[in-house]
Amino acid sequence: MEHLLKIMTKPDNIPIVLMLGLTIFYTWFAARKGLKNDRQEVSEEAKQADKVQVWPYLVKVEFLGALLVMAILTFWSFGIDAPLEQSANPTLTPNPSKAPWYFLGLQEMLVYFDPWIAGVLVPSLIVFGLCAIPYIDINPKGNGYYTFKERKFAILTFEFGFLLLWVSLIVLGTFFRGPGWNIFMPWEYWDTHRVVALVNVDFSQFFFGVPTRLVDDTLNPMAMLIGSFIVLGWYSLGVAYYIWKRGTPVIRKLGSLRYSIVAFLFLTMMALPIKVILRIALNIKYILVTPWFNI
Amino acid sequence: MLGIVEQLRDKMQRTEVYKSIFRHSYQDTQRNRALQILDNVFLHLHPVRISRHATNIGFTWGMGGITFLLFIILTVTGVILMFYYRPAAEYAYDDMKYLMNDVAFGPLMRNMHRWAAHAMVITVMLHMFRVFLTGSYKAPRQFNWVIGVFLLTLTLFLSFTGYLLPWDQLAIWAVTVGTNMARATPFLGSEGPFGPELGMRIDNDVRFVLLGGTQVGPPTLLRFYVLHCIFLPLIAAVLMTVHFWRIRKDGGISGPDVSTKKF
Numbered sequence: 001m002e003h004l005l006k007i008m009t010k011p012d013n014i015p016i017v018l019m020l021g022l023t024i025f026y027t028w029f030a031a032r033k034g035l036k037n038d039r040q041e042v043s044e045e046a047k048q049a050d051k052v053q054v055w056p057y058l059v060k061v062e063f064l065g066a067l068l069v070m071a072i073l074t075f076w077s078f079g080i081d082a083p084l085e086q087s088a089n090p091t092l093t094p095n096p097s098k099a100p101w102y103f104l105g106l107q108e109m110l111v112y113f114d115p116w117i118a119g120v121l122v123p124s125l126i127v128f129g130l131c132a133i134p135y136i137d138i139n140p141k142g143n144g145y146y147t148f149k150e151r152k153f154a155i156l157t158f159e160f161g162f163l164l165l166w167v168s169l170i171v172l173g174t175f176f177r178g179p180g181w182n183i184f185m186p187w188e189y190w191d192t193h194r195v196v197a198l199v200n201v202d203f204s205q206f207f208f209g210v211p212t213r214l215v216d217d218t219l220n221p222m223a224m225l226i227g228s229f230i231v232l233g234w235y236s237l238g239v240a241y242y243i244w245k246r247g248t249p250v251i252r253k254l255g256s257l258r259y260s261i262v263a264f265l266f267l268t269m270m271a272l273p274i275k276v277i278l279r280i281a282l283n284i285k286y287i288l289v290t291p292w293f294n295i
Numbered sequence: 296m297l298g299i300v301e302q303l304r305d306k307m308q309r310t311e312v313y314k315s316i317f318r319h320s321y322q323d324t325q326r327n328r329a330l331q332i333l334d335n336v337f338l339h340l341h342p343v344r345i346s347r348h349a350t351n352i353g354f355t356w357g358m359g360g361i362t363f364l365l366f367i368i369l370t371v372t373g374v375i376l377m378f379y380y381r382p383a384a385e386y387a388y389d390d391m392k393y394l395m396n397d398v399a400f401g402p403l404m405r406n407m408h409r410w411a412a413h414a415m416v417i418t419v420m421l422h423m424f425r426v427f428l429t430g431s432y433k434a435p436r437q438f439n440w441v442i443g444v445f446l447l448t449l450t451l452f453l454s455f456t457g458y459l460l461p462w463d464q465l466a467i468w469a470v471t472v473g474t475n476m477a478r479a480t481p482f483l484g485s486e487g488p489f490g491p492e493l494g495m496r497i498d499n500d501v502r503f504v505l506l507g508g509t510q511v512g513p514p515t516l517l518r519f520y521v522l523h524c525i526f527l528p529l530i531a532a533v534l535m536t537v538h539f540w541r542i543r544k545d546g547g548i549s550g551p552d553v554s555t556k557k558f
Binding site: 012015018019022023026029030033034043044045046048049050051052053054055056057058059061062065066069070073074076077078080081082083084085086087088089090092093094097098099100101102103106107114115116118119120121127130131133134135137139140141142143144145146147151154155158162292293 | 325331338343344345346348349350352356357361364368388391395402403405406409410411416417420421423424425428429430432436438440441444451454455458461462463464465466467468469471472475476477479480481484486487511512549550551553
C-alpha cells in the first residue's frame with residue numbers, strides 16, 4: 001500500500017488521480033441529471049430556456065471560474081515542483097519505460113496487439129470514429145439536454161470506450177504496470193528481476209490443435225484459414241445483424257453505409273477487450289498469422 | 296473629500312481621451328449591458344443574450360472555457376520559458392537546471408506550464424465527454440464536433456512534443472516509447488505491414504522523418520521544439536478561432552428545442 005501511495009503522489013501522477021476522480025464524479029453527476037430529466041415531462045434545461053443578458057450573468061461565472069482555476073494552478077505550482085530527472089542518456093534505458101500518461105492506454109494495447117494495430121490503427125480509428133459520431137448518430141433526440149432513456153446505445157457505447165477502455169487503461173498503465181511491463185499489485189514491491197514465464201500459443205493451436213508453423217517453419221495454411229475464418233466471422237456478425245434487423249425503422253433509417261461504419265467501429269472496439277481476455281486468461285497471442293501482418 | 300474624487304471622475308469621463316477609449320457610460324441599463332459585450336473585441340465572442348440554462352455551470356461544466364484559459368496560461372508561461380531555453384542537446388538540460396535553480400520565479404513558471412498542460416489534457420477530455428452527454432454534436436453542430444476532435448489530438452501532440460524539451464531521462468524515453476510506434480505504420484514504416492515490401496528502411500520511413508534520425512537525438516529536439524512552440528500552437532489557434540466562431544454560427548450553445556414542445 002505504501003508503494004501505491006508513493007506512485008500516486010509522484011508529481012506527474014497527481015493529474016491522473018485528479019482525472020480519475022473527475023471522470024467518476026462527472027459520470028455520476030451527468031447520469032443523475034439525465035435520469036432526473038427522464039422522470040419528468042419537461043427537462044430541467046427547458047425550464048431555464050428564458051433569455052438573460054450575458055453581461056453580467058455569464059461573464060460573472062466565467063470571471064469567477066477563471067479566478068478559481070488560476071488560484072488552484074498557482075498553489076499547485078508553488079507546492080509541487082515539476083520533475084526533472086538525470087540528463088538524457090540514450091544508453092541507459094529505464095525499466096519500465098513509459099509513454100506520457102495519456103498514451104498509456106495505447107501502450108497497454110501493445111501487450112495484446114502488434115504495434116501496427118496498437119500504435120497506429122487503434123489511434124487512427126479512435127480519431128476517425130470520434131469524427132464520425134455526429135454523422136452516424138441520426139437519433140434527433142437528446143440534443144441539448146441530459147438524458148439516458150432517449151439515447152441508451154449511444155451513451156453506453158461512449159462511456160464504455162471512454163471510461164473502461166481509455167481512462168481505466170491509463171490508470172492500469174500508471175499504477176499497476178512495473179518493470180518488464182509486468183502487473184504489480186499495490187502491495188507488491190517493483191522487482192526489476194521478476195520473470196514471468198509465459199507460454200504463448202496461437203488461437204488455432206489452442207482450440208483446434210493446428211500449429212501456426214509447420215515442421216519446416218513455414219506458415220501453416222490451415223492455421224491461416226482458421227484465423228481468417230475467425231476474423232471474418234467476427235465482422236460478419238455485423239452483416240448477420242443487418243439481415244436480421246433490416247426491417248426495423250432504426251436500421252432502415254440508418255441506411256447501409258452508415259450501418260457498416262457503425263458496425264465496423266463497434267465490433268472493432270469490442271474486439272479489444274475480447275483479445276485482452278483471451279490473452280490474460282488463455283495466453284493466446286495471435287488469432288491470425290500471415291507473412292505480412294498478425295492479428 | 297469624496298466630492299472631489301467624484302468631480303474628478305466626472306471630469307475625466309467627459310474628456311476626449313476617455314470617450315475615445317470607452318464608448319459608453321457604465322450606468323446599469325439594458326443598453327449599456329448589451330454595449331458592454333458588443334463594444335469589446337474580446338467579449339463580443341459572446342452573444343448579448345443567452346438562455347439561462349447556458350449560464351448554469353451544472354450544464355456546461357465550464358470545461359471548454361477552462362481549456363481555453365489554460366491554453367492562454369500555457370502561451371504566456373511558454374513565452375517566458377523560451378527566454379531561458381535553447382533547443383540544442385548540449386544546452387537544453389543545463390538551461391533547465393539553471394531555470395529551476397537560479398532564475399527568479401523560474402520554477403514557478405515551469406511548474407505552471409507543466410501542470411497547466413496536464414490539466415488541459417484532462418479538461419479537453421471532460422469537455423468532449425460533456426458535449427457528448429448533452430448530445431450537442433447533433434445537427435446543426437456536427438462539423439464543430441469534428442473540429443473539436445482535431446483540437447483534442449492537437450492538445451495531445453502539443454503535450455507530447457513539449458514532453459521532450461527538458462531533455463532528461465523521463466523526456467527522452469517517454470518520447471522514444473511514443474515514437475517507436477511510427478515504425479509500425481502500415482506502408483510507411485520500416486516494420487509495418489507492407490512497409491519493407493515498399494522499400495521502407497529505418498533510415499527513410501515515417502519515423503525517420505518525425506525524429507530527424509534513426510533514434511531520438513539532437514535533431515529530434517529541434518524538430519519537436521519548432522512543432523511545440525510555433526507550428527502546433529498556430530494550427531490550434533486557427534482551429535480554435537473556427538471552433539468558437541462556429542458555436543455562434545451554429546446557433547449558440549446547445550439547448551432543448553423549446554419550439555417543437557418535444558424535450
